[in-house]
Each structure stands twice: as C-alpha cells, then as structure tokens.
Amino acid sequence: MSLWQIIQRLFPYVRPYRGLVIATLLLTLVGSLAAQVNPFVLRYTVDTVQSLLNRNASLAAGMPMLAVVSALLLGKEIVNTFIQFGQKFFGEKIRINVATALHQQAVHQVLSYQLGFYADTGNQTGKLQTRIDRGVESLMKLVQNFFIDILPLFANAVVALVIMFSANVYVGLVAVAVLPAYFWLSYRQADRLNGTRRALRGLREARSQGLVNVIDSAVVIKSFVREDYEEQKQAALQHNLQETQLQTRKLNFLYDGLKTFVEQIGVVLIIILTAYLVLDRQISIGAIMFHILLFNNVSAPIRQLHRIYDEMNDALTYSEGFFDILDAREAQEPTGPLQPQHLQGTFDICNVDFTYPSGTQALHDVCLTIEAGKTTALVGLSGAGKSTIINLLCKFYQPDSGRLLLDGKPLADYDTHALRQQIGLVLQKNHIFKGTIEENIRYGVMDATLEQIQAAAKQAYLHEQIMQLPKGYQSDAQQLSGGQQQRIAIARLFLKNPPIIFLDEPTASLDAIATEQIKNSLDAIKQGRTVVIISHSLAQIVDADCIYVMKQGRMVESGTHEQLYDLRGTYREIFDASARSLNIEKLAKVLVDDGDEVEDTAA
Ligand SMILES: Nc1ncnc2c1ncn2[C@@H]1O[C@H](COP(=O)(O)OP(=O)(O)OP(=O)(O)O)[C@@H](O)[C@H]1O
Secondary structure (H helix, E strand, O other): OOHHHHHHHHHHHHHHHHHHHHHHHHHHHHHHHHOOHHHHHHHHHHHHHHHHHHOOOOHHHHHHHHHHHHHHHHHHHHHHHHHHHHHHHHHHHHHHHHHHHHHHHHHHHHHOEOHHHHHOHHHOHHHHHHHHHHHHHHHHHHHHHHHHHHHHHHHHHHHHHHHHHHHOHHHHHHHHHHHHHHHHHHHHHHHHOOOHHHHHHHHHHHHHHHHHHHHHOHHHHHHOOOHHHHHHHHHHHHHHHHHHHHHHHHHHHHHHHHHHHHHHHHHHHHHHHHHHHHHOOOOOOHHHHHHHHHHHHHHHHHHOHHHHHHHHHHHHHHHHHHHHHHHOHHHEOOOOOEOOOOOOOOEEEEEEEEEOOOOOEEEEEEEEEEOOOOEEEEEEOOOOOHHHHHHHHOOOOOOOEEEEEEOOEEHHHEOHHHHHHOEEEEOOOOOOOOOEHHHHHHOOOOOOOHHHHHHHHHHOOOHHHHHHOOOHHHOEHHHOOHHHHHHHHHHHHHHHOOOEEEEEOOOOOOOHHHHHHHHHHHHHHHOOOEEEEEOOOHHHHOOOOEEEEEEOOEEEEEEOHHHHHHHOOHHHHHHHHHHHHOOHHHHHHHHHHHHHHHHHHHO
16 A cells, blocks of 8 residues: 555545644644744844944843843744644644544444454454554554654754755755755665564564463463463563564664764754855854754754654555455445344245355255244254354355245345344353443343343343342443353343344253253243254253254254154264263163152152
C-alpha cells in the first residue's frame, strides 16, 4: 500500500473533522510565523545595543528598547502557548476521533463475517486483534505525525528558509547546501533502523506474553517441576530484547552524533559567512544571530526525519493488514430476503457435501430430514460430522453442494439474522461473557425483566444456587463452575424460547444430579418444538423420534432406537460400547439387589 493510497483511505474518516483540520492548518501557519519572531527580535536587540554603544548612550537610553523586546518576546510566548495548545489539542482530537471510527468500523466488519473468516490462519483471535490494534495505532501515528510534527516543523523550516533567502541569498544558499548531507544521514539512519522498532515491539510482546503463559500454566509448570526450563525460556527472550535494544541505541547515538556534527558545520559556515558580510558592511552585526536562529528552525524538522520516516514505514506495513480486514467483503455472511414469521421447522438436507475452509471435508453426500415438532438425534463417534450439520443449519457455513431446505424453501433464501432469532443453540462448552449472571442470562432476550430472568434460571435449575451466592444474580458469571455455566446457557435458551432448538452435548459438563434435572427440563421445553440433539449419552437419545447415525462424515443409519438396535450396525456398536463403558451389568445388578432388599424389608 502506498502513502497516497493510505491517505485516500483515511480521507473519509478525517472528512467529518474538516473544520478542525482547517483550524489546525491556520494555527500551523500562525505558529510558523511566530517561530521566526526570536531571530528578528535578537537582530533588533543586537543592532540597537550596537548603535547605543557606538553613540556612547547611557543605560537609561536602552530602557525603551528593553521594554519593546520584553513585550515582543512575552507577547510571542503567550500567542505561542495558545497556538501550541490548539495545534496539539485539535490534532489529537482528530487522531482520537479517527482512531475510534476506524476501530468501530473494524469491529462492525469483523462481526459481519462468517465463522470461516475467524478460522483463517491470519485471523485467529490474537492475530486479528493484533492486526486491528497495530493497524489503527500505526495509522494514527501517521495522522499525529502529520498534524503535530510534520506540518508545524516543516512549515517553520520553509518560512525560515524563505526569510533567510530574502535577507541574504548567499546565507540562504549555505543553509540549503548543508541540507542534502543532513537528509542523507537521516535517510541512512532510518534505513538501518528500518523495522527495529517493530522488532523491539515484537520482542517486548513476546516477553510479556511469555510471562502471561508462565502465570497461566503455573499448575502444570510446578507439577512437572519445569521452573528452570521456563526461566531459561524467559532468559532467552530477555537476551534477544537486550541485544536489539543495545544495537538500536548504538545506531541512534552514532547517527545523532553525525547529524549534530553536520548541523554544527552548517552553523560554523553561517557564522563565517555572516561575519564576513558584517565586516564587509553588507549586513548588520545582529544578522549573525538572526541567521543562526533561522538555520536552527530549518534543521529542527530534519532531526526528527528518521523517526517520521520509520513511523511512516510502520503505517505502510500495518495498514495493509488492517484495511484487508475492512475489505474482506467475500467473508460477509450471506443472507436472503425471506423473513420467517411462523416457522414449522422441517429441515431437508439432500446430498450435502461440506469442506471447512481449512480443507477438511467434514460431510460427504449427507441426506436427512428433521421433522417439525419432533426430536431428532445425531449419533456418531467423535469427528463424525454431527456438529458440522448444526453449523450448516445455523447458516454458520454454506455447503459445497447439495440442498438445504427449511419448510420447503432453500435455507440460503432466509434472512440470516431473522432465522437465527428462531433458533436456540446450546453447545458443549458455552461462552460466558465477562459480567454478572443476570447480564449473561439476559443475552437470551436483551429487554427481559429480572422476574423473567429468574424464571429462566429456575427452569434451568440454577436459581437456588445463584441465591446462595453472596451477590446473587450480580455475581461474576465467569467465576461459576463449568456445570453452572452450562446451566446459564440453558437458562438463556429458556428465556429466548425459540421454536427450533439445537442441543450439542448440552449436559456434557454437568454432574449426574444436574444432568437428570436438566434432562427433565429439556424434555419439557422440547414439547411442540423442532429439536436436534447431539449426545454421547444414551439417555439423551433413546427417546428421540428419529436417530441418525453418522460415520466419518457420512450418514450410515437412521430410525428409532429399537429399529437401530435390531439392525446390529454402527448404532448397536456405539450403544454396546457405551453400555460397557458405563458398566451397565454391574449397575443393573446393584439396582436389582437393592430392589430385592427393599422388597424383603417390605415383606
Ligand atoms: N472449524 C473447523 N475447521 C476445520 N475443521 C473442522 C472444524 N470443525 C470441525 N472440523 C473437522 O470436521 C470434522 C467433523 O467435525 P465435527 O465437529 O462435526 O464432529 P462431531 O461429530 O461433532 O465430533 P464430536 O462428537 O467430537 O463433537 C472433524 O474431522 C473435525 O476435525
């Protein structure tokens, strides 16, 4: 991405603040004129003092001159204070507002993308966040540099040069003659340091990330007694950082020294030339200081040039990744025109093939029908493709080929958001947002009353436990146990109350009592709704109206529990293995013995 392209991309974000931009430009102009006051005042002072001395005037004769000079310098400083404040404040205001707009635009875009976008290697959580943060940060450095550094400094330099030339062409030429060497040194400095700031930042991040990992993994580290190993890893990171830091400092000191040397040569040349011109009676003695101060204004921005150049390079590097996020139009979630009002909830899936963006083909020629108002169970070993079917039904992904119909109409034709309003999804591991229990349940219906939230929590058998917490519904939801968090997700489902429900291992992290309670609760909510349930627990699936059995991405059997059991195929294999893993025989014997004992006692 070129600088011009970046400016074009930033333009729409800066446009709303054009008033501020104009004000900043005006202040910059006034500021660059004010910056030249000192040379004029100094020349006037030296020349006046000189003429007073020549005339042998008394000290009192110099007083009016001192009053004028003091008033001028004081007045200039007062004006300068306001100008600098305005320039910095307006510049920052533009920067902060543009940064907010860019960030918000990135969030908006990212939220509108399909799940496949997040799975892309370049977009995984941490990387995406870094790309957005770095992109905005480097673009803002560019805006900040422009309004706070580049513009004022270069305006000063140009005005100072113009004044030098108009005062004396030869002195102006000497000032300009030194500049190429100065520019060249700055360019070399920036070139040799190119990317080191970036490398330094990367190393600093790696170091802090390493520390975060150590803290997060403290239990594992200690249990495996790997403290020394972790310490060495940190030491290696620290060593790399140290080396790069020292190298950077060394280069900076070297080039800064060389630039100061060249600058001083410029000053010396100007002193020699102006002294000669004074002796030749071409200019006044005050012009020596006048030109030296002006030359200082010319060289000041070049001193900053390597930093500006480096930051500009950063913007060129990072803005590309950032604008790629804003431009990933192909990742936008597809939607259709159909606004579902009263969904029956019959899904017809015909000859569906599906491949994840990573290249894994998860479904091969899958066909199944999910009947409205009934419970359909999906069974299969891990990785068989059960969750993938739910992903397709929620329109999180689109199939490669085949037909997906809902109530006889292509799923693709439905408005994606409106469709999802009608679907309740409970996963094996549900996300709990940072916030209170009340806020987390309210996610189901944002304007629900506390009474409705409590009713949902009661249905999810969570209310009693919440009430025992010191802060009740205001407790931090992320502090809850896995099983309690699962029930928050189920409470959200009760609150949302959708006609279609997808349950992907809904009781996986619950204890036996909670599993039974939730099963009863889910049995109640299932009535009259279309339910698809995935579960490795037999209890959850045996009473499903229809069970589909999947194996390695293919649908291999379907029917009721009894039909599939008698078929002696994959379902039977899974069923028998589950029964063995539960040690059903022994459990059954215990239950029978227990039953006998009860009967004996009763007898
Ligand atoms: N987001 C993803 N990106 C790439 N491949 C995926 C993704 N999710 C699942 N897969 C792959 O697709 C295949 C089917 O996975 P799926 O999650 O549908 O299986 P499952 O039957 O639900 O398994 P489990 O019972 O373990 O949840 C697996 O090979 C899996 O590795």
